[in-house]
Amino acid sequence: MISNTLSKHTITALVQDKPGVLNRISSMFRRRGFNISSLAVGQSESETLSRMTFVVDGDDKVVEQVTKHLHKLIDVIKVTDISEENVISRELALIKVKAGAEHRDQVMQISSMFRANIIDVSKDFLLVEATGDENKINSLINLLRDIGISEVMRTGSVAMNRASNKGSKKIKQSIVSTRKWDEAASV
Amino acid sequence: MKLNGSQLICESLLLEGVESIFGLPGGAILPLYQTLPEYPSLKHILVRHEQGASHAADGFARVSGKPGVAWATSGPGATNLVTGIATAQMDSVPIVVITGQVPRAAIGSDAFQETDTTGITLPVTKHNYLVMDASEIPQIIKEAFHIASTGRPGPVLIDVPKDVQTEETEFDSETFATNYKNIKIDLPGYKPTLEGNIAQIKRAIKLIEDSQKPIILAGHGIIFSNAYEELKDLAEKAQIPVITTLLGISSFPETHVLSAGWPGMHGMAYSSIAIEQADLLIALGMRFDDRITGKPSTFATKSKKIHVDIDPSEISKNIKADVPIVGDIKHVLQKLNPLVKSKSHAKWLKEIEDLKVEHPSLQIRNTEKLLPQYVIKCLDEVTKGDAIIVTGVGQHQMWAAQHYTYTEPKTLVTSGGSGAMGYEVPGAMGAQVARPDKTVWSIAGDGGFQMTMAELATLVENKIPVKFAILNNNFLGMVRQWQEFFFDKDYVATEYSRNPDFVKLAEAFGMLGLKVTEKKQVKSAIQKAMDYDGPALIDFVVEEEENVYPMIPAGQSVENLIEEPNPEKAVSS
Numbered sequence: 001m002i003s004n005t006l007s008k009h010t011i012t013a014l015v016q017d018k019p020g021v022l023n024r025i026s027s028m029f030r031r032r033g034f035n036i037s038s039l040a041v042g043q044s045e046s047e048t049l050s051r052m053t054f055v056v057d058g059d060d061k062v063v064e065q066v067t068k069h070l071h072k073l074i075d076v077i078k079v080t081d082i083s084e085e086n087v088i089s090r091e092l093a094l095i096k097v098k099a100g101a102e103h104r105d106q107v108m109q110i111s112s113m114f115r116a117n118i119i120d121v122s123k124d125f126l127l128v129e130a131t132g133d134e135n136k137i138n139s140l141i142n143l144l145r146d147i148g149i150s151e152v153m154r155t156g157s158v159a160m161n162r163a164s165n166k167g168s169k170k171i172k173q174s175i176v177s178t179r180k181w182d183e184a185a186s187v
Numbered sequence: 188m189k190l191n192g193s194q195l196i197c198e199s200l201l202l203e204g205v206e207s208i209f210g211l212p213g214g215a216i217l218p219l220y221q222t223l224p225e226y227p228s229l230k231h232i233l234v235r236h237e238q239g240a241s242h243a244a245d246g247f248a249r250v251s252g253k254p255g256v257a258w259a260t261s262g263p264g265a266t267n268l269v270t271g272i273a274t275a276q277m278d279s280v281p282i283v284v285i286t287g288q289v290p291r292a293a294i295g296s297d298a299f300q301e302t303d304t305t306g307i308t309l310p311v312t313k314h315n316y317l318v319m320d321a322s323e324i325p326q327i328i329k330e331a332f333h334i335a336s337t338g339r340p341g342p343v344l345i346d347v348p349k350d351v352q353t354e355e356t357e358f359d360s361e362t363f364a365t366n367y368k369n370i371k372i373d374l375p376g377y378k379p380t381l382e383g384n385i386a387q388i389k390r391a392i393k394l395i396e397d398s399q400k401p402i403i404l405a406g407h408g409i410i411f412s413n414a415y416e417e418l419k420d421l422a423e424k425a426q427i428p429v430i431t432t433l434l435g436i437s438s439f440p441e442t443h444v445l446s447a448g449w450p451g452m453h454g455m456a457y458s459s460i461a462i463e464q465a466d467l468l469i470a471l472g473m474r475f476d477d478r479i480t481g482k483p484s485t486f487a488t489k490s491k492k493i494h495v496d497i498d499p500s501e502i503s504k505n506i507k508a509d510v511p512i513v514g515d516i517k518h519v520l521q522k523l524n525p526l527v528k529s530k531s532h533a534k535w536l537k538e539i540e541d542l543k544v545e546h547p548s549l550q551i552r553n554t555e556k557l558l559p560q561y562v563i564k565c566l567d568e569v570t571k572g573d574a575i576i577v578t579g580v581g582q583h584q585m586w587a588a589q590h591y592t593y594t595e596p597k598t599l600v601t602s603g604g605s606g607a608m609g610y611e612v613p614g615a616m617g618a619q620v621a622r623p624d625k626t627v628w629s630i631a632g633d634g635g636f637q638m639t640m641a642e643l644a645t646l647v648e649n650k651i652p653v654k655f656a657i658l659n660n661n662f663l664g665m666v667r668q669w670q671e672f673f674f675d676k677d678y679v680a681t682e683y684s685r686n687p688d689f690v691k692l693a694e695a696f697g698m699l700g701l702k703v704t705e706k707k708q709v710k711s712a713i714q715k716a717m718d719y720d721g722p723a724l725i726d727f728v729v730e731e732e733e734n735v736y737p738m739i740p741a742g743q744s745v746e747n748l749i750e751e752p753n754p755e756k757a758v759s760s
């Protein structure tokens with residue numbers, strides 16, 4: 001979809017941990033032409049539910065449609081657009097840097113500035129492990145690129161809203177209280 | 188007696204109130220079939236092609252308001268169902284489809300007739316299931332019927348591996364009915380909003396009060412929600428003209444003074460123009476389909492929009508809503524109507540009346556030729572507007588929607604969103620099974636009819652007395668019309684130069700067949716078909732290159748409306 005205010009939005013979804021759920025979700029994104037820039041999935045606080053974090057490209061209208069269509073899937077229990085809120089987002093990156101002895105210090109220096117760890121060293125390579133928000137990982141990768149990167153593996157962001165971390169007691173309630181579509185739709 | 192998977196399916200269907208199932212057997216669904224004789228109250232209608240089964244279930248559902256049921260075997264059986272499933276999905280029709288699947292252990296091995304049925308149908312179902320344990324069947328069937336028939340209705344598919352059908356479970360036939368009743372539907376991710384938000388309803392009231400030129404756009408949702416009375420109350424109380432969508436036809440009596448036609452690509456010109464002139468659109472259970480809006484950015488720019496729909500994702504999807512109300516129309520109108528003040532809008536109604544006179548879209552030109560529109564007019568007359576009309580897709584569909592007078596709910600059954608040619612035969616079969624007491628007329632195209640005419644055998648075999656009016660123009664007429672308008676009459680691959688003899692064909696199937704080539708034969712043939720005890724077909728050999736007017740070309744707006752050329756000038760074409 002064309003839009004003039006393209007930006008990245010972070011959406012989280014609480015979904016049933018059942019076979020095929022990821023397929024339902026990715027199929028919906030593909031079919032409706034929505035762009036996912038990253039996706040991370042893992043178990044939630046409940047054994048039967050997973051939580052997904054999507055980073056989606058698009059304007060407000062696109063994001064409104066994405067959240068509504070996600071919510072329309074029977075296996076999706078709760079959808080939250082947390083882009084606007086006080087969100088903490090982190091991803092993990094493993095970066096293999098091509099660096100012989102002459103560049104090791106430089107890599108270590110850069111890594112320590114980013115609070116990243118060197119987790120493996122060989123004659124020609126260093127393996128850097130970093131966590132942080134997307135921008136931080138991007139900056140780190142940019143700096144390391146000048147030295148020489150041979151492989152990058154990123155998990156995609158997982159995100160959580162500071163205020164929403166209320167512990168498991170509230171979960172039942174949040175499952176029942178889905179969002180107020182009427183208001184959401186009038187953006 | 189302990190129940191196995193197949194018995195659980197049959198028992199559960201009976202408890203859901205299912206009476207008829209449309210289907211065709213094969214290896215992977217055979218255990219289920221061999222169980223059927225134990226359940227004589229489940230009436231199975233054996234079709235000739237599985238597309239017939241899914242369309243028939245859809246036609247049944249549209250007319251009865253209850254979920255239709257179709258089933259078929261794995262692989263090609265399942266893929267043949269897909270057109271009917273997609274049709275139901277596009278028009279929000281509740282059907283439950285069961286497919287056989289290869290045994291659990293063989294799944295993923297490319298076994299004989301294995302197809303990823305849940306994968307294929309995922310984007311064209313409201314939800315689907317692969318059953319991996321027979322004891323889950325009752326829960327799944329209960330959920331399936333619930334999901335199919337509530338919220339925004341739609342198709343649900345259940346894929347059942349062959350060995351699940353034979354697997355014995357702990358359920359006992361003695362206690363099953365009670366067990367089934369006690370199953371709790373536990374779908375935390377599925378809670379349709381029924382009650383509209385009162386704050387939004389109040390905002391809607393304000394817009395209605397401020398409006399000088401309001402219009403109600405009534406869609407399929409009115410029919411699903413059974414909100415006919417509420418719609419009439421709202422329209423009458425505030426004197427708001429009602430325009431329906433194609434699928435909303437029959438949700439408001441077309442004989443009512445406030446009825447203002449239907450708009451869009453082949454709708455009435457005055458309806459489309461009125462929408463442009465309105466200052467308020469009250470959209471009820473409709474989705475601003477592109478056949479109505481044309482180019483969305485130029486659609487109804489002078490008006491504010493109140494959009495009521497049970498599916499939040501429809502609101503502001505195509506056209507931005509000023510007041511969004513998510514809810515079931517009936518519930519919403521029950522809250523809204525009492526707050527609406529009585530008004531008259533006499534000036535506005537007069538303006539619309541004048542538009543109707545200036546743009547007489549439904550006039551049939553005076554000629555001795557047999558015009559398809561004339562056939563529909565005669566059908567309307569002879570049946571006194573009291574038949575259920577089922578159509579295929581194309582020119583005949585538009586004429587059927589234009590020239591028949593629909594006054595009772597659920598009397599027009601047509602594939603709108605999907606536009607599935609071939610719907611006219613099995614769709615009519617399903618409609619007639621749902622309402623054996625009614626006359627069902629299928630208004631068919633010679634093209635679409637030939638896609639599914641194998642089901643004539645099913646009609647005769649099961650004594651399902653559908654009457655067919657084939658508007659035979661020896662063309663894929665609607666496509667030919669596009670070629671005439673937009674491709675300089677370059678009729679590539681749209682002429683059927685050697686259609687079969689439909690009368691002989693009818694006779695070969697064991698039904699009454701009649702052929703009509705002249706105006707004066709039309710009414711008596713219709714009467715004869717209706718008097719005949721059983722399915723009948725009339726081959727109306729109509730004017731070949733007749734066009735559907737008016738027309739707003741795809742993606743354009745009312746400014747580009749093409750109205751019928753002056754009859755004097757039109758004679759040569």
Ligand SMILES: Cc1ncc(C[n+]2csc(CCOP(=O)(O)OP(=O)(O)O)c2C)c(N)n1
Pocket residue numbers: 579580581582583584606607608609631632633634635636658660662663664665666
């Ligand atoms: C299954 C399918 N294939 C193709 C089309 C494209 N199409 C739309 S209308 C039409 C012509 C239909 O011909 P016919 O059934 O004879 O009806 P007519 O328009 O002549 O009344 C075609 C081919 C379609 N809607 N459905």
Ligand SMILES: [Mg+2]
Pocket residue numbers: 632633634658659660661662663664
């Ligand atoms: Mg034709």
